[in-house]
Amino acid sequence: MRQERNNIFLGIDWILVFIYLALVFFGWLNIHAASITDTNFEVLDFSTKYGKQLIWILLSIPLIIFILFFNSKFYERFASILYLSSLLLLIGLFLFGKNINGATSWYNFGVMGLQPSEFAKAFTALAVAKLMSDRKYNLNLIKNQVKAFFIVLLPAFLILLQPDAGSALIYLAFFFVLNREGLTLNYFLFGVAFIILFFLTIYFGAKGIFISLLILMTLSVIYAIYKGGKRFIRFNWHKVLGIYLIVGLFIFGVGFTYNNVFKQHHRNRFEVLLGLKKDTKDVGYNSYQSELTISSGGFSGKGFLQGDRTQGKFVPEQHTDYIFSTLGEEWGFLGSTTVIILFMFLMYRIIYLADTHNNKFGRIYGYGVASILFFHVVVNIGMVIGLLPTVGIPLPFFSYGGSSLWGFTLLLFIFIRLDAHKNYDW
Structure with a gap:
């Protein structure tokens, strides 16, 4: 049993290895196609992109052996x-x-x-x-x-x-x-909501989104007071205000980051994606x-x-x-x-x-x-x-x-x- 455990290939899922090899080989073929400039080329020309990638692929073999050398507890x-x-x-x-x-x-x-x-x-x-x-x-x-x-x-x-x-x-x-x-899935839903808010802020601007949400929150509060009366005023108003402050900080944070941290080429990419410029x-x-x-x-x-x-x-x-x-x-x-x-x-x-x-x-x-x-x-x-x-x-x-x-x-x-x-x- 001890001798079997020293075999680094024991228990390997060869299906995963085969898929890995297929993707790497197919990837190299496409790097080869994207790198050559004419039909006169050498497969082992290591000065080219596909030649350098082939070196990295070959060097992956000792890397794989090194990874497999350690047992899982390591x-x-x-x-x-x-x-x-x-x-x-x-x-x-x-x-x-x-x-x-x-x-x-x-x-x-x-x-x-x-x-x-x-x-x-x-x-x-x-x-x-x-x-x-x-x-x-x-x-x-x-x-x-x-x-x-x-x-x-x-x-x-x-x-x-x-x-x-x-x-x-x-x-x-x-x-x-x-x-x-x-x-909880709520984190994922919040994440999606903030991503949408991120793009809306870029599209309409931080002030526009902030004012729009303020109007929406005000209408929601009026409706909730109408439905909940004193109970809402006692227990829920601070939650609504807290959420709005967090969202407001996020909106202006996005606006500041977009205008002052992002490079111009980053901003251009978002504007092209959102159709703000063609x-x-x-x-x-x-x-x-x-x-x-x-x-x-x-x-x-x-x-x-x-x-x-x-x-x-x-x-x-x-x-x-x-x-x-x-x-x-x-x-x-x-x-x-x-x-x-x-x-x-x-x-x-x-x-x-x-x-x-x-x-x-x-x-x-x-x-x-x-x-x-x-x-x-x-x-x-x-x-x-x-x-x-x-x-x-x-x-x-x-x-x-x-x-x-x-x-x-x-x-x-x-x-x-x-x-x-x-x-x-x-």
Whole structure:
């Protein structure tokens, strides 16, 4: 038995591994298509984007072996240390980070760079699982909810300061985990309401929304007094006033952040999304060209390396966040649907396996992995097809970048290790 446990591949869910390999390989093919400039190319040209990505893919093999080398108890025992290490890496960016495209999100090591926010997601998922798997932890208590929110929102806040709003947005995925573990749905509904309020504030302005809500609150109070009389005046008026003050602070906070914290290109993206301005040549150029590129693929696509819009570089930086447009043009509706189904099956498989875990730690971490992947896939594809604003979120295992690939590999294979050991008492 001891000898069996030393086999790092014992108990591995090979279905997850196969889906991972399929997505990585298919992603590399699309990076290849989006990177070449002519038909005369070398597959092993490591000076190209697809060549560099191939190096990161090959280096993922020792990373996977390293992850599988530790048993599941290691990740549970050292979850807090790993989380604190990720916070230190994020804080260190403000001292030693390199500014790229207006965001200080990278450490520069000469020929390569490292984006710690890509790894912080996995370590935050471990920290959340560690906190909530404690036998004494009760999510119904406010103080415990605050602890969970703090663990989730602290790295998001540090990432937002870089500023990298897209990567910070991903941490909203953890609220799916908290909800599945018993957090009331009211938080989710409040979140949706505040998101709607956020966009309304941008569209109409903070003063307009504030005055509109004041009129609505006044009418509601008059109606409630009419129906409830003295009872309402004694017990409920302070609740209405408190909610209105919180909402008012949020509205003016959004207005201040939008006008003073967001960069102009961030504001332009929201304005294009909300129809406040029409732009197909500047800020809206990427999304517009991406939509045209995807639609040109039709049902079955133009074929591998046959995408004239991809070869013509109509979509800037197509190999990164807009890689799905390459997929849409060359592989068409059939290829795009196949990849989406692969992602759906990957997330379903993770949730299915998480539900079979004997301990809460593995189950909660599995929910975190599935939620993060879900958020990335939905936001990235929604952005590429023009349903969501451009926020710089990569498509897992597809988008070009070593930090992104390694971050998702780390996220997934820690769960694969936890799942492999779920039937052992280590």
